[in-house]
Amino acid sequence: MxxxxxxxxxxxxxxxxxxxxxxxxxxxxxxxxxxxxxxxxxxxxxxxxxxxxxxxxxxxxxxxxxxxxxxxxxxxxNGGQIGSGQRQEVDWLEQQLGAEQASRLWNLAEQAKELVRGLAAEASVPVRDGIVHACRNQAEVDHARHMAEHLRESYGYDRVETLDSPGLAALIGSEVYHGGDVDWGAGHVHPxxxxxxxxxxxxxxxxxxxxxxxxxxxxxxxxxxxxxxxxxxxxxxxxxxxxxxxxxxxxxxxPKVSARVMPINNYIVATEPLGNRFPEVLPRNTAAADTKFVVNYWRLDDERRLIFGGGETVTYRFPKDIVGVVRRHLLSVYPQLADVALTHAWGGTLAITxxxxxxxxxxxxxxxxxxxxxxxxxxxxxxxxxxxxxxxxxxxxxxxxxxxxxxxxxxxxxxxxxxxxxxxxxxxxxxxxxxx
Missing domain, CATH: 3.50.50.60 (FAD/NAD(P)-binding domain)
Structure with missing residues (x-):
């Protein structure tokens, strides 16, 4: 293979x-x-x-x-999101590795964002600010609020704004989530x-x-x-x-690497430019992602195309109908886009540990x-x-x-x-x- x-x-x-x-x-x-x-x-x-x-x-x-x-x-x-922190949140890192190591890992991740923004600026590639994290239940909303406070108090990071359900809906244009947060220190880019x-x-x-x-x-x-x-x-x-x-x-x-790193596939679609239609969709041009294990993630590009990723398959070969795989996830967040054309669909291989x-x-x-x-x-x-x-x-x-x-x-x-x-x-x- x-x-x-x-x-x-x-x-x-x-x-x-x-x-x-x-x-x-x-x-x-x-x-x-x-x-x-x-x-x-x-x-x-x-x-x-x-x-x-x-x-x-x-x-x-x-x-x-x-x-x-x-x-x-x-x-x-990929989805173009420049996220804060490591893939695991700092509370997990503190529990597994201790507060001192968690702090070092957080600082490296902050350097990572700064590096990307610096290289993007050198290369004249725009970076847009903000990633919304959308929570599916109240327990996740409570955890998001706790983590925002913890980052502010213990790590000096005050860029995370917590959101109730109406506040999150106002930022993404969907009412299917219970709340969450927006990290204004994160960003998104044409990858x-x-x-x-x-x-x-x-x-x-x-x-x-x-x-x-x-x-x-x-x-x-x-x-x-x-x-x-x-x-x-x-x-x-x-x-x-x-x-x-x-x-x-x-x-x-x-082999020492391949035993610990597993490739997986993910899939993305892009809509036709939305123009002035659907002004409620990401009105402040943030990116967004939810808390599913097989995460949904999305952003608008500079032509107001919605670029939406999500969906899983259980083989390494891409499905013939990527649109069919991703569309139901997109419509679960934005049912109002049911009649919007999807002009591009593609898959990619990332790797997890x-x-x-x-x-x-x-x-x-x-x-x-x-x-x-x-x-x-x-x-x-x-x-x-x-x-x-x-x-x-x-x-x-x-x-x-x-x-x-x-x-x-x-x-x-x-x-x-x-x-x-x-x-x-x-x-x-x-x-x-x-x-x-």
Missing amino acids: NLLYMNDRRGHYPDSVYAATKTDLAPFPRLRGETRADVAVVGGGYTGLSAALHLARAGLDVVLVEAHRVGFGASGR LNLALGMARLADQAGARLHEDTHVHRVTHARKAGEKTIVHCDTGRILCDHLVLAGNGYLGDIE MNRMPFFARPAPNCLSASGFSGHGVAMATLSGRLMADAIAGQAAGFDTMAAVTTRSFPGGAMLRGPLLVAGMAWYGLRDRLGF
């Missing part, structure tokens, strides 16, 4: 609204023959592009290879343009980017003085350091890996690239803080990820439909 080619044509972006509205960036050449570098980076999404950019700006010779196009994977087809902008910055910094170059094997250096060899379909790279940044598309290149925290690891002495962002990757994946670049340059504190979060292997490791996907998505999809 190769998820790189199961659902997509090689070298082509999916038929997403992002691909239809992206800024132009000329293709980068394939790798041809053998080349040498200080650092090789496998994967051209946020993680790899950020690593390549920061390594090149630090004066290192870096080669990045991407099997398709830069931003092809989850980085170019593919962010990736393309980072690629442009990395190229300008001197990184050598190669698209349409599939890595199928890595030979790690076994002793001092040896080079790591990255074997590609069109050549190979000899390097001193290796960054693995394939996330859900890494496959079995590194057992504890929903990203997995940072050193699979070999000169190899760094970060993956499994569990739907929280716009900010954290971008930061992870910088943290790996810092670690290669000798400043490993941030990487080590993330790597200290223990991530268990999935039962049965990589061999049973497929059956686990079927069982897990069926179970959690049922829980969501029953309202748990």
Whole structure:
């Protein structure tokens, strides 16, 4: 099973609204023959592009290879939300890891948002402010209020505004939720343009980017003085350091990672531009997400298209009717949009871990890996690239803080990820439909 080619044509972006509205960036050449570098980076999404950019700006010779196009994977087809914090909330982190470690992880996540906003500004990619979190019951509303107070009192973060049911309805234009909050320090962005902008910055910094170059094997250096060899379909790279940044598309290149990181699929649709119709839908141009396990998430783009993600399937192959999968979730939030045309529908592969925290690891002495962002990757994946670049340059504190979060292997490791996907998505999809 190769998820790189199961659902997509090689070298082509999916038929997403992002691909239809992206800024132009000329293709980068394939790798041809053998080349040498200080650092090789496998994967051209946020993680790899950020690593390549920061390594090149630090004066290192870096080669990045991407099997398709830069931003092809989850980085170019996600919901575009730049969320605060880690994937797990600070109360979970405090309980599992202690208050001191939770504080360090929160601070890193704040750095992640700042980094994304800074890179987006460099690349002239607009960032819009605010993410609404919509709760399905009163217990969740109470928890949201508690967390807002806790963040303000213990972390000095005062950007979260709690909302009762009418207040939330006024911000999203739907009355199906019980309340929630809006985080004005979070934001949303055109995700593919962010990736393309980072690629442009990395190229300008001197990184050598190669698209349409599939890595199928890595030979790690076994002793001092040896080079790591990255074997590609069109050549190979000899390097001193290796960054693995394939996330859900890494496959079995590194078994120590694949045992702990499970690819899953998610699906998104985009409406026709709403124009002046439905002014109640996200009137302050925030993004939004709800509290389902298989989360619904949505935002408006600059043409007032509603971009809405949600829905689960239990196979790795994308369904033929993605519109049918997502439409019922969209209409469960916005029944008033029943007659609005859906012009684009696409799927993508992200990656999760057992504890929903990203997995940072050193699979070999000169190899760094970060993956499994569990739907929280716009900010954290971008930061992870910088943290790996810092670690290669000798400043490993941030990487080590993330790597200290223990991530268990999935039962049965990589061999049973497929059956686990079927069982897990069926179970959690049922829980969501029953309202748990």
